[in-house]
Amino acid sequence: MTTNNMVKVYLYTRFERFWHWVQAVLIIMLLLTGLEIHGTYALFGFERAVELHNFFGLSWLTLFVFIVFWLFTTGEWKQYIPTTKKLFDVIHYYCIDIFKGKPHPIRKNPDAKHNPLQRMTYLGLAAALLPTQMIAGLLYYTYNSWSVWRISTYLNLETLATVHLVIAFLLLSFLIIHVYMTTTGHTITAHVAAMWSGWEEIEEGAEIEDWEKARVRS
Amino acid sequence: MKRLRFTGFFCWFFIPMLCIMFFCSSGICAPQEIEEIEELAPGRKMARQATKRRQLWITSDHSKHAILEQEFASGPEVTKACLDCHTEAAMQFHKTIHWTWLDPNAPEGAGIGKGGHSMNNFCININSNEPRCTSCHAGYGWKDNTFDFTDQSKVDCLVCHEQTGTYKKFPAGAGNPVSESKVFKGNGKTYDPPDWNAVAQSVARPTRRNCGTCHFFGGGGDGVKHGDMDSSLMKPNKSLDVHMGMDGQNFDCVRCHSTKLHNISGRIYSTPAVPHRKSLIEDDLIPKIMCESCHSATPHKAGEKPNDHTDKVACQSCHIPHFARVNPTKMWWDWSKAGKKKNGKPYMEKGPSGKPVYHTKKGEFRWAKFVVPEYQWFNGSIHTLTARDMIDPGKIVKVSWPVGDRTDENSRIFPFKVHRGKQPYDKVNKTLLIPHLFGKKGSGAYWGDYDWKKALAGGMKAARLPFSGEYDFVETSYVFPTTHMVARRDDSVKCQECHTRNGRLADLTGFYMPGRDHSELIDTAGWLLVLGSLAGVLIHGFGRAFFASRRKEKNNDNK
Numbered sequence: 039m040t041t042n043n044m045v046k047v048y049l050y051t052r053f054e055r056f057w058h059w060v061q062a063v064l065i066i067m068l069l070l071t072g073l074e075i076h077g078t079y080a081l082f083g084f085e086r087a088v089e090l091h092n093f094f095g096l097s098w099l100t101l102f103v104f105i106v107f108w109l110f111t112t113g114e115w116k117q118y119i120p121t122t123k124k125l126f127d128v129i130h131y132y133c134i135d136i137f138k139g140k141p142h143p144i145r146k147n148p149d150a151k152h153n154p155l156q157r158m159t160y161l162g163l164a165a166a167l168l169p170t171q172m173i174a175g176l177l178y179y180t181y182n183s184w185s186v187w188r189i190s191t192y193l194n195l196e197t198l199a200t201v202h203l204v205i206a207f208l209l210l211s212f213l214i215i216h217v218y219m220t221t222t223g224h225t226i227t228a229h230v231a232a233m234w235s236g237w238e239e240i241e242e243g244a245e246i247e248d249w250e251k252a253r254v255r256s
Numbered sequence: 257m258k259r260l261r262f263t264g265f266f267c268w269f270f271i272p273m274l275c276i277m278f279f280c281s282s283g284i285c286a287p288q289e290i291e292e293i294e295e296l297a298p299g300r301k302m303a304r305q306a307t308k309r310r311q312l313w314i315t316s317d318h319s320k321h322a323i324l325e326q327e328f329a330s331g332p333e334v335t336k337a338c339l340d341c342h343t344e345a346a347m348q349f350h351k352t353i354h355w356t357w358l359d360p361n362a363p364e365g366a367g368i369g370k371g372g373h374s375m376n377n378f379c380i381n382i383n384s385n386e387p388r389c390t391s392c393h394a395g396y397g398w399k400d401n402t403f404d405f406t407d408q409s410k411v412d413c414l415v416c417h418e419q420t421g422t423y424k425k426f427p428a429g430a431g432n433p434v435s436e437s438k439v440f441k442g443n444g445k446t447y448d449p450p451d452w453n454a455v456a457q458s459v460a461r462p463t464r465r466n467c468g469t470c471h472f473f474g475g476g477g478d479g480v481k482h483g484d485m486d487s488s489l490m491k492p493n494k495s496l497d498v499h500m501g502m503d504g505q506n507f508d509c510v511r512c513h514s515t516k517l518h519n520i521s522g523r524i525y526s527t528p529a530v531p532h533r534k535s536l537i538e539d540d541l542i543p544k545i546m547c548e549s550c551h552s553a554t555p556h557k558a559g560e561k562p563n564d565h566t567d568k569v570a571c572q573s574c575h576i577p578h579f580a581r582v583n584p585t586k587m588w589w590d591w592s593k594a595g596k597k598k599n600g601k602p603y604m605e606k607g608p609s610g611k612p613v614y615h616t617k618k619g620e621f622r623w624a625k626f627v628v629p630e631y632q633w634f635n636g637s638i639h640t641l642t643a644r645d646m647i648d649p650g651k652i653v654k655v656s657w658p659v660g661d662r663t664d665e666n667s668r669i670f671p672f673k674v675h676r677g678k679q680p681y682d683k684v685n686k687t688l689l690i691p692h693l694f695g696k697k698g699s700g701a702y703w704g705d706y707d708w709k710k711a712l713a714g715g716m717k718a719a720r721l722p723f724s725g726e727y728d729f730v731e732t733s734y735v736f737p738t739t740h741m742v743a744r745r746d747d748s749v750k751c752q753e754c755h756t757r758n759g760r761l762a763d764l765t766g767f768y769m770p771g772r773d774h775s776e777l778i779d780t781a782g783w784l785l786v787l788g789s790l791a792g793v794l795i796h797g798f799g800r801a802f803f804a805s806r807r808k809e810k811n812n813d814n815k
Contacts, residue, residue: 077757083751083752138803139807182564196773210786211785215793221797
């Protein structure tokens, strides 16, 4: 068995790490308060749960605006361009090769932070699931203005609440898998440490193919 | 460089802002600050302003009127003296429900009201029982259906206006006080003739005691009928009623039940107290009978969620968490159990609350204290059955019910006391029956002869209604809107008492309510997904650990 030398690369910038962790806290708090509002359990008390949920929801919305702005101004949005190339290799890796101790088919690099499976997942989250959840949340929040805005005939609170809840379940499921996936690095905590410090240890000499690159350097 | 600036902006601006917002929104500020902010709840401020400078002046001292110093022998003589100056008073009063006991807004001859054919599930109806029931009539001598409702001298001014507290009508005297001392067997108390001059000279605007003399004792005893009105409101404290509390605003009943030409504001059967909810700012001539009159429709602090509820939830629903908070109120009255005797004699049995739980004359009772109301849609109108209405004895018969539904913009979710019981009905005609209850032995009255058939025949005959002779008992319900005993702000109903799976509003269907409603299917599917994810990653993780340790062993073996 050959062991490659590990080198450290600066993968996650400060703002990226900041929004990742704030978003993590917000999602957890929103799930915690949201499920209480849904009636699953009693923790903060309904009134406090609603207040907190509104606060965290609006905070997230504000943060999300900055995230999207950052993604576009830095060109980092290209990291999320979906691809099917090597997608099945990645799936094959997580289903079979990972148990055999084989290396990951995709190496991390500042120009290609995400493997094809991550790209799909994160794009789906950032472009579809999260905006839908935020719009549903905002509409829920403004329920009492529906009649003034003349939209009450097109909307139904029960349907809206159901959409909001279904996405919440999907996010909770994502959270569980996402947290688990952080343990699949070369050590259990390697990925978490990288997301905290910004520096990820990768194997030396990993080749990045052109199609993977987010930034085209001049 | 650029990146650093952007990040710097976030670290130094966004995070502190987030923290400030969090602390402010979650109320982790100094308690003093909170107190100051909450004082500003606009509805409270407005109501305080409206009631702050109350000055009533009177230009007449009734103890100096010569006409009230003459010798009086009866109520009507006093009334004639009153009318000598207050020439229009009796004519005004004759038009009000306090005199007619009929809904003035109902069509002529409809008989809506306790003076007509309207029913309840207490003593059921006054026909044939007048002398007992009309001890609460603001008049003298309504002893049967020959009473002359046009006689001005029969108006009882004193019961509402005298302030000595000594004026008592005899409980079975058709509204008359006694002319010589007499014991009432029903309660064992001695009733003395009033000191007519003293009571006549004491008159003033009605106080809580004047109204309470009848309204706190409706149904023949303290707290029998209303759950939110009983003798505890004679001298209440603020925690029993924030408006009437003697340690607070000390309101009399007429402070809110504002009165015009002897018409006291309030709901009358199916006629709501007011046609529209308005505040005094919108119309300063409206009666002050609604909460909105003084507190406005959005009384809470701007941006507070309760303001979003006022279009569908009545103030009372949250601000009266329980009724009968001091004295017990009657919740159940089963007439079918009446008539049992001990050693051939009628008897009465008291329960743990000190209130009767059995009475040979009346049947079985249940009482309750600190009762959580039942909630129903209500637009201010209550429909009450008459003895002429057909009923379905196969179901629990609603003798009265609140009118309203969710789509009606005047309707709100409103708290009610629901009094249940069993009462007689006609098996052939399918109507509720009026029993002749009050009367001596041999009169055919139930309380004299304990014979239902005779009593029902007598009652229906007096009401000029048919009776087939076939009767049975049916379970019934009767509603009282809960609007008094408004609790202190801190005691109001908490959000999670309704926004929960089986809360106060569990029975109100037809609309989605967060915390209460959920789809079993979505919830199950959602949790299966979550548990599936958890199981998946656990299996995957164990698999990795297992194969890793096997590889390690293999490597060791190879070495």
